Amino acid sequence: MARAANKPKKEISMEEALWKSADKLRGSVEPAEYKHVVLSLFFLKFASDKFETQRKAIAEKYGEKFVDNVAFYTKDNVFFLPEISRWSFVMENAKQDDIALKIDTALYTIEKANPALKGALPDNYYSRLHIDTAKLASLLDEIDKINTGDKENDIIGRVYEYFLSKFALAEGKGKGEFYTPKCIVNLIAEMIEPYDGILYDPCCGSGGMFVQSMKFVEAHHGNKKKVSIYGQEYTNTTYKLCKMNLAIRGISANLGEMA
Template sequence: MAKATAKPKKEISMEEALWKSADKLRGSVEPAEYKHVVLSLFFLKFASDKFEAQRQRIIKEGREKFIDNIAFYTKDNVFYLPEESRWSYIMQNAKQDDIALKIDTALYTIEKTNPALRGALPDNYYSRLHIDTAKLASLLDEINKINTDDKENDIIGRVYEYFLGKFALAEGKGKGEFYTPKSIVNLIAEMIEPYDGILYDPCCGSGGMFVQSIQFVEAHQGNKRKVSIYGQEYTNTTYKLAKMNLAIRGISANLGEMAANTFTNDQHKDLKADFIMANPPFNQKEWRADNELTDDPRWNGYEVPPTSNANYGWILNIVSKLSQNGVAGFLLANGALSDGGTELKIRKQLIENNLVEAIIILPRSMFYTTDISVTLWVLNKNKKARTVEQNGNIKKYRNRENEILFMDLRQMGSPFEKKYTELTDDDRKAITDVYHNWQQEGHEETYKNVPEFCFSASKEEVAEKGYTLVPSRYIEFINRDENIDFDTKMKALQSELKDLLIAEEQSKKDLLSVFKELGYEIKL
């Protein structure tokens, strides 16, 4: 019995273990490096736990002679790990002086043995860090306590998200590096429903959009093999992280030949995607030189986006990648809704070209690295009436070319980790029901404008307001000040102010008393 109760004591929450892991690294590496140091070790343990579970499954099935046959692992999306790549081997040697080299060798060997991981794992990374052997051994002990049996799928993203949250000030703010929270990714997936076809993310980060999208498909009895994934990422370490994140889930993806700038080195020039999900860097400055990309085919028929802000560069890149029936859901800072100058000209044309389907303001404090409210844009290349079979269901879409749906979600969401907000399952269902009801035939029965929540505006109404896409310019808001009882309100304020003045007077007396006791009486 003692042995049975020992395991739960050993297994601590992932967040607790990660915090203790970070503690072990203090003074050895910069905070911005923590996630990279921990993630590869975490990956080794995760991959090894899956390997050992598969190994036991093979033995249980009476196929011991195949326990070192790679095919018996890869058929179930499990990586085969040679002896020197297994977590048990790493832990047996954790206190050896050459443990950093052994970790690098383990990562090199597992990548060499599994083609899906080619280019995903760090090369000779731990040897170059020169972390004290005792600290590295202690770090391995903490990671060893993590239970990797996580059913949420994006476990690598969860670790990445944790470090962004803990060290946002050190690395995230001002750089536009945002991990997209799961509730937002789920909302986008539930709205655009990427059941089959090509799914693209031009700034895929750690690959969380892809992982959660595939989870969405599987949760709705779809077939993930019908989804082809294409992505691109600028930062090399994050590019490797994305490859690792997808490979460990058995998700095939084309992330391009290398980490590269989507604007200056497009890895998917001829791609036409059925679905696009993205969270581009907000308000990216100096994203191109004045004389650079001026005749890029992605701006075809539109003004060239200004060098001062990449928001409309991202929008036009997304538009250029949509197939004839393609749908995109992506996030932008709220300023993009009403920017003037060149952005206004582009926005006007997007509206006149019937591409803008929905504009949705999200609640504040949903991101770890910024507390601002941001906008979810939904673009649709085909807003005409049509009938579509989708994941076994027949949907009859009405013509929406003359309409744009505006939604304001700032009164929705629930507290998350004290200072953050997330959209609950019920929130997302309410939002997606409104959106899908508005899209389809018979919407007169199922959709209606709701004050402070949603409004369906005609193109003419949008034109009259100067082509602004700020939802509050269309959604009706109730003036609650008209219903305030002035006398009651003033009496409440009077009572509050009295309490504050009494407290202030008491604090003043206490302070004067302390100084008097110290022999430094203050006479007023």
């Protein structure tokens, strides 16, 4: 009897692979916490990749003696990262028992070195979760595969939006607290046509309204500098998500202080 042909394995997307890695944390972390665990690490990877690209450019243009000059980074909206905050350092120590503490230290140091990130990053978060080292290392390996420099395919936007929507669905009740479906914020942006002036969202969640509004301005060849963004968010963890989301996209906003 003829042997049945083997069905080709279905390829999963990068976003799905990341979600599966996050799901391995089940037992150590509640699904509602996945977004904070994953997106903070994703932010660290993104910020570090951008820093390394800028560092290389500075060395080539001005010489090695200027690579630790903070001003050469901030002028191009790049966060300066001390050595212990860099992704390469984290990955070198990914299998160590104290990796959670090293991640917390990396995030704390980034925030202290960059005033624009005040209140954006989790404080002593990974140490408090007591995640199994092997599970955390596996998640780090998946995030390490992401090419954050792939601007053409908007890797940053894809991962962030996928995870926010996925987390919202996983949480169910109260999911609108931090995520409003993309189609809705797109519609709002089209209606208000935010070419200039003040854009204010009193319940800004993770900042989707701001992101889509800036995309609208770009799509219509407008000037983003003509738009001033203001927002408020009551929930501290969601406030942090918003600040990270906007920082990843290079969007400046005044969100006030945490509640």
